[in-house]
Amino acid sequence: MTTHILVTGATGLLGCTLVPELEARGYIVTRHGFHSTAQVQADLCSYAETAVMLEQCRPDCIINLVGLTNVDTCELDPHSAYLLNVVTVQNLCCWIKRETSDCHLIQISTDQLYDTLGPHRETEVTIRNSYAFSKIAAEIAAASVNSSILRTNFFGRSRCTKRVSFSDWIYQSLHQQLPLQVFEDVLFSPLSSSTLCNMIELVVQQRPLGIFNLGSRDGLSKADFAYALAEELGLPRQTMRRIRLSDMTTLKAHRPKDMRMDSSQFEQHFGLQLPKLIDEIISIRSQYLESA
Numbered sequence: 284m285t286t287h288i289l290v291t292g293a294t295g296l297l298g299c300t301l302v303p304e305l306e307a308r309g310y311i312v313t314r315h316g317f318h319s320t321a322q323v324q325a326d327l328c329s330y331a332e333t334a335v336m337l338e339q340c341r342p343d344c345i346i347n348l349v350g351l352t353n354v355d356t357c358e359l360d361p362h363s364a365y366l367l368n369v370v371t372v373q374n375l376c377c378w379i380k381r382e383t384s385d386c387h388l389i390q391i392s393t394d395q396l397y398d399t400l401g402p403h404r405e406t407e408v409t410i411r412n413s414y415a416f417s418k419i420a421a422e423i424a425a426a427s428v429n430s431s432i433l434r435t436n437f438f439g440r441s442r443c444t445k446r447v448s449f450s451d452w453i454y455q456s457l458h459q460q461l462p463l464q465v466f467e468d469v470l471f472s473p474l475s476s477s478t479l480c481n482m483i484e485l486v487v488q489q490r491p492l493g494i495f496n497l498g499s500r501d502g503l504s505k506a507d508f509a510y511a512l513a514e515e516l517g518l519p520r521q522t523m524r525r526i527r528l529s530d531m532t533t534l535k536a537h538r539p540k541d542m543r544m545d546s547s548q549f550e551q552h553f554g555l556q557l558p559k560l561i562d563e564i565i566s567i568r569s570q571y572l573e574s575a
Contacts, residue, residue: 286487287311289340291327291375292348294318297391297476299442301346304480310487313340315349327371330378337378344487345375346389347425350418354395357414358536368417372424379428387490389483390425392434393418394471394498394542401470401543402502405434405494412536422494431486434544435497438563439476440570448476453509454571457518465506467525472502472543475563482549482557491552496544499560511564516571 287310293302294316305312314322315336325336327349350368351357357364372390379386396419398409410416422432438450447455456463474482474497482497503511506525513520528538546557558566 285309285311286343287313287341288344288346288487289313289315289323289337289342290346290348291315291371292350294321294443295348296441296443296446296448297437297479298348300439300476301348301480301483303442304477305484305487308484313342327374328366330374333371333374334378334381337375337382342386344387344389344490345379346391346483346487347372347375348391350391350421352393352414354412354414354538355535357417358412361413361417364413364417365420368414369420369424372421376424376428385429387487388425388428388430389486390421390430390432392422392432392494394434394436394473394496394544395539396434397542397544398539399541401541402472402545403496403541403543404545405496405548409539411539414536415539426494429490429492431491432494433483433486433497434494435479436471436473436542437476437479438473439567449473449505450512450567450571453512454516454518457513457520457523460519460522463509463523464526464531465509465523466528466531467504467506468527468540469505469538470502470541470543471505471508472498472500472546472560473563474499474557475567477566478558478563482553485553489553495549495552496546497549498544498546498557499563500546500557501559502543503560508560508564511561515564515568
């Protein structure tokens with residue numbers, strides 16, 4: 284039987300890449316969102332609207348991509364962060380529990396939960412801002428049902444007309460020779476959006492329970508990432524400058540300095556080896572050169 288997947292927040296940055304990938308692999312996908320490309324629209328902050336949508340869809344699996352991800356906005360408006368990042372998940376889980384459904388929830392979480400010396404295991408959480416607080420609360424809600432919680436970060440060419448990725452921002456700035464400041468003391472270990480979509484499909488198939496880090500095998504500073512991407516794409520680097528996080532005085536929320544993840548638990552469960560970050564940078568080269 285073909286798996287029916289409901290992707291909530293399907294018209295956002297990750298959803299615009301994930302949904303076509305799942306459809307191409309034969310899954311029945313229902314797209315939730317507020318863009319014209321969405322098939323269903325519901326305010327997930329409202330349990331009544333959430334329940335009506337889920338009764339109509341009756342999915343086998345929900346991939347939840349809904350959330351307020353702007354870290355400064357979450358800091359300035361924690362109530363909105365609570366509604367969009369926590370209440371939405373609570374409502375999805377409430378329906379699953381009420382229906383005693385075997386529907387599996389895949390909750391997309393964040394590497395912003397880490398802020399000590401990495402790479403971090405799943406238990407080494409440090410909460411430094413309102414965004415991280417709302418995401419850990421969402422994880423607690425998601426864990427009340429059969430769920431896979433994936434802490435991740437990603438980059439690659441955006442297919443979303445209203446959102447750009449981290450790599451898009453670097454490419455566009457350097458391509459247009461605009462000033463670009465990149466943090467030399469902020470470390471992370473993202474995956475390309477293509478690899479992330481492949482890994483999410485494995486999770487759909489196997490439905491592992493629990494929390495999993497899902498990132499590249501090593502990691503780089505954001506500055507080293509930017510310079511590596513520029514070199515790979517043959518972009519001019521004269522307008523790019525390394526800075527430290529403390530040099531950026533306009534940020535409203537604390538930013539973690541080391542978000543590198545140890546994803547060995549995911550690797551061991553699925554019997555695979557995740558790629559190195561430099562190889563992921565190389566893998567997206569064609570996405571940008573084809574559009575140049």
